[in-house]
Amino acid sequence: MKNISLKNKFVVALLLATLGHSGIANAFSMGGSKTKIRMTKSTPPPSSPPPGTFAVSRTGTLGTDASATDVWTVSCPATTEWLETKVLGLDSSAPLVSVQTIKGIMATNSTDPNDKDAAYSPLVKNTDRAGQFYVLVDKNSAGAVSYTISIECKGSNSVSLSPSAEPNLTQNN
Numbered sequence: 001m002k003n004i005s006l007k008n009k010f011v012v013a014l015l016l017a018t019l020g021h022s023g024i025a026n027a028f029s030m031g032g033s034k035t036k037i038r039m040t041k042s043t044p045p046p047s048s049p050p051p052g053t054f055a056v057s058r059t060g061t062l063g064t065d066a067s068a069t070d071v072w073t074v075s076c077p078a079t080t081e082w083l084e085t086k087v088l089g090l091d092s093s094a095p096l097v098s099v100q101t102i103k104g105i106m107a108t109n110s111t112d113p114n115d116k117d118a119a120y121s122p123l124v125k126n127t128d129r130a131g132q133f134y135v136l137v138d139k140n141s142a143g144a145v146s147y148t149i150s151i152e153c154k155g156s157n158s159v160s161l162s163p164s165a166e167p168n169l170t171q172n173n
Contacts, residue, residue, distance in 0.1 A: 055152040055160070056167055059090070062097070063173050066142040071171035072135040076153035077161055080130040084152045086123045087137060089115030094145035097121075100136040103128040111140075112147075120150065135167065 062068040076083055087099035089112040098111040099121065106128040112121040126133060139145050153161040 055084075055150045057148055057150045058167055058169070059146065059148045060137065060169065060172070061144065061146045062137065062139055064142055064144045065173065066095075066139070068173035069136055069138040069171065070169060070173060072137070072149070072151070072167040073132055073170050074135060074151055074153075074167040075132045076130050078130045079155045080153045080161060081156055082125045082127040082129070082154050083133050084123055084125050084150075084154055085135055086110055086120040086150050087112050088118070088120045088148045088150075090146040090148060091144075092116045095139035095141040095143050097137065097139050097145055097147045099124075099149055100138070101126040102134045102136065103131060115145075125154075 056074075058072070060070050062070060074083070083101055083103070085099050085101045085108070087097050087110060089097040092115055094115055096111055096113065096115065098109060101108045101124065103126055106126050108124040108126045110121040110124040112119075135149065135151060137147055137149060149167075151167050155161050
């Protein structure tokens with residue numbers, strides 16, 4: 001009788017752990033009723049990229065909530081070796097802005113250390129090759145903030161790929 005009771009407790013604990021992990025996985029799902037999807041107008045970046053590059057820049061705004069996060073998706077072509085991203089905080093008295101790039105089990109992060117200048121955060125590369133990447137933009141505290149992100153698919157020998165990798169804003173907070 002003790003074995004059956006212990007076995008039942010183990011099965012219940014295992015089921016609860018499985019449900020807990022599936023809840024975490026669903027937190028990053030782009031579908032569902034909790035996801036806010038809005039189309040936003042693209043505005044030009046504060047400065048143009050150097051000639052010969054195909055970096056795509058987009059400007060957005062994060063709301064006042066400390067957990068506000070924008071999610072961009074970008075599909076890089078088959079010849080992609082990595083995706084480069086960087087972020088620029090546009091408000092001088094606002095929280096610091098960060099960009100994360102996620103594909104598969106690979107993730108990168110970069111934070112604009114000084115919103116008061118016109119310099120982007122350090123450039124980071126996600127080397128998980130071609131396909132769909134998620135680019136998240138968030139901040140370190142409460143307060144509205146505007147930002148510009150730069151996204152670029154790169155091929156072998158650091159060759160910029162054509163601007164076919166148009167980012168789409170799939171979650172706007």
